[in-house]
Ligand SMILES: Cc1cc2nc3c(=O)[nH]c(=O)nc-3n(C[C@H](O)[C@H](O)[C@H](O)COP(=O)(O)OP(=O)(O)OC[C@H]3O[C@@H](n4cnc5c(N)ncnc54)[C@H](O)[C@@H]3O)c2cc1C
């Protein structure tokens with residue numbers, strides 16, 4: 001198995017399945033830019049991670065690409081409570 | 086008159102300080118000095134640039150507009166001397182800068198070896214973007230590379246070079262990799278992965294000299310008499326805080342610049358933050374160094390607020406790194422090891438001295454084919470952990486160890502042989518939300 005395969009496997013393992021908004025934990029982020037680079041619609045996810053703010057952009061596809069690619073476990077989907085009682 | 090702020094260093098500590106100053110003081114002029122022509126970029130991201138996972142342009146988190154919004158006056162140049170009594174700082178062009186509050190956020194730089202041949206142009210380190218560019222340029226033309234050193238950076242270099250060179254040799258002075266942070270099984274996992282990847286690991290091998298042919302690196306010689314032909318040699322034997330400026334100015338310096346919990350140095354108007362600052366750690370009872378991105382950011386934030394008149398005390402978080410060791414994602418948190426590592430002089434990058442401050446603790450381990458967890462169990466809390474592979478426990482561990490949560494209810498279960506540690510911890514962490 002090559003290093004690339006290993007990295008791919010590592011990434012697959014992190015692929016998130018839940019739907020919600022992408023939420024960062026700023027303290028883990030090293031601003032490497034991988035998340036922004038791989039976002040298919042060019043959302044600056046890294047900026048959200050710096051600010052510790054969830055990606056609340058309406059056009060986010062919730063595709064999970066940024067979450068799966070981040071090598072540091074900074075990002076995760078957090079469920080959005082649509083119906084607050 | 087507005088307060089004049091001066092920051093030496095445009096790394097994450099300097100940037101975080103500038104942001105904090107501006108949030109507290111809208112008017113004071115801020116001068117940001119750096120001797121790196123590339124300015125502010127993600128230093129940990131250099132590892133992903135080497136493997137080709139990101140492109141060069143993506144290393145820069147800020148656009149010009151963000152610097153302008155903070156009203157920063159950026160200066161490219163090296164600060165060469167400092168007179169605290171006169172509140173003056175001199176740059177290499179001999180122009181003095183007058184400050185009211187100064188921050189030294191000068192980072193750390195790689196320790197250079199003093200062996201014969203170590204000043205050849207193909208003997209390289211990985212401190213900054215220029216080094217990474219040079220490493221890539223050389224690696225693309227090289228057949229064979231030798232890496233010497235330890236810690237995370239050495240492996241990042243090995244992995245990066247492996248993407249470009251046919252043969253990568255990794256020299257270890259002892260029996261195994263990173264002996265004062267990883268245990269034997271963890272080091273074995275890393276070394277097996279490297280070997281499977283085609284990296285040639287030479288244990289008990291110490292660099293004696295670097296041989297040149299027509300002014301270029303041709304081979305390394307080890308103290309055991311081995312000769313390994315190569316086109317480049319990458320060295321990662323540790324880093325040292327860039328504290329020369331502070332030292333020459335008479336500030337209190339030990340391994341780094343000594344600061345109190347407000348990040349103030351021995352001079353009341355000078356602060357230090359980031360890799361260069363040696364900060365008192367209440368857990369260890371002494372001042373320690375960290376070379377972690379997030380520690381540098383929090384130092385910078387605290388120092389910036391206090392430079393602008395605040396009285397914020399820095400609370401050192403439990404040092405944490407989530408990194409990749411030979412392709413295996415690994416979380417290291419708290420105190421996990423002790424002693425010296427023969428491959429490193431002092432501290433490496435992405436590292437914390439606290440990780441080696443392991444006192445009395447019992448070990449609990451769980452190992453599967455590719456996943457491994459080692460817990461360091463104290464009397465009432467977890468003191469540290471190393472988690473390799475599956476990272477689902479990374480955040481729960483960060484909380485249990487970082488917040489020093491009382492684990493008495495599960496302590497004896499954790500210490501039972503063959504205990505299912507991961508599920509015990511997951512359930513426990515969910516219960517103490
Ligand atoms: C390859 C690599 C991998 C890393 N991996 C990790 C990791 O996995 N996890 C992690 O948490 N951290 C990692 N780090 C460490 C992290 O990048 C540092 O802890 C962080 O960058 C420190 O920030 P700083 O602002 O203190 O210093 P730096 O980022 O080093 O910035 C220092 C600044 O000071 C300037 N400077 C210094 N002296 C002078 C002078 N005399 N005059 C003018 N300017 C000066 C420099 O030009 C630079 O702008 C890694 C670093 C590297 C290089």
Ligand code: SF4
Nearest residue numbers: 029030032033035070
């Ligand atoms: S990929 Fe992860 S670590 Fe890198 S910038 Fe994005 S959130 Fe931060």
Ligand code: SF4
Nearest residue numbers: 039060061063064066
């Ligand atoms: S979930 Fe997809 S679309 Fe949304 S920010 Fe992440 S990568 Fe971009």
